[in-house]
Amino acid sequence: MANKNSMSLKIRIIHRYLGFFLVGIMSVYALSGIILIFRDSDAFKQEREVTTQIKVNASSDELGKLLEMRRLKVTKEEGNKIYFQNGVYDKETGIADYKVKELPFILDKMTHLHKSKSGDSLFFLNIFFGIALLFFSFSSFFMFLPKTSVFKKGLYFTLAGVILTLLLLFV
Structure with missing residues (x-):
């Protein structure tokens, strides 16, 4: 177990409670993202x-x-x-x-939240959520000690995810 004052432990605690706090909005973004994939069709409309x-x-x-x-x-x-x-x-x-x-009322509200612009009243929520997702991405490296096999396997998965992302962006 990490020292009570270690940076690793503090990041894990923040990761945990921020994750619990953002469960609702992450669910909305996940569902609205799936719905937005079908925006060029009449699905759900x-x-x-x-x-x-x-x-x-x-x-x-x-x-x-x-x-x-x-x-x-x-x-x-x-x-x-x-x-x-x-x-x-x-x-x-x-x-x-x-x-x-x-789209039905609730789905329309969800997709508008997902696509908000700087002129929208809740744009700061999207900025906060984006920063929180970046934090989740990087704080996951603090979940396990670098010498463990789980951490090393995690690096392989990270590399695979980066390669897949580059392929999707540039191919």
Whole structure:
């Protein structure tokens, strides 16, 4: 056992309690990361019908901005109607009817937390979590004495993980 005042013991204690503290957020990040893999598909999404009133006589070029749809593509225009994927806009009344596919509320909140930006209110949580994960990575080297076989085997696994990461990044 390590000396009560040793750096190794202190790091192990921090590693242990920080791990317990972060179980919830690590679970959220793990699940939202898996969900984000499928963001280009309709997996987990639910369809919802939307009817909204926007500006009357909007052009097809304005429609995407008014409906807050980034990739809106008009398929055809007939009289006072503009048709786009999953919807129709009536120029005369200003009413747009369309369908959207969205993640359920809780999954949407989880993925937004995972993808937060510096302008978001909880961005500091992501920074703290990233630093904590870096700490976990490096503190694992303090779990066992360097002379033990477990530590030496751990170094082989570390090398394999680094090589796999480099392969995934550059191949």
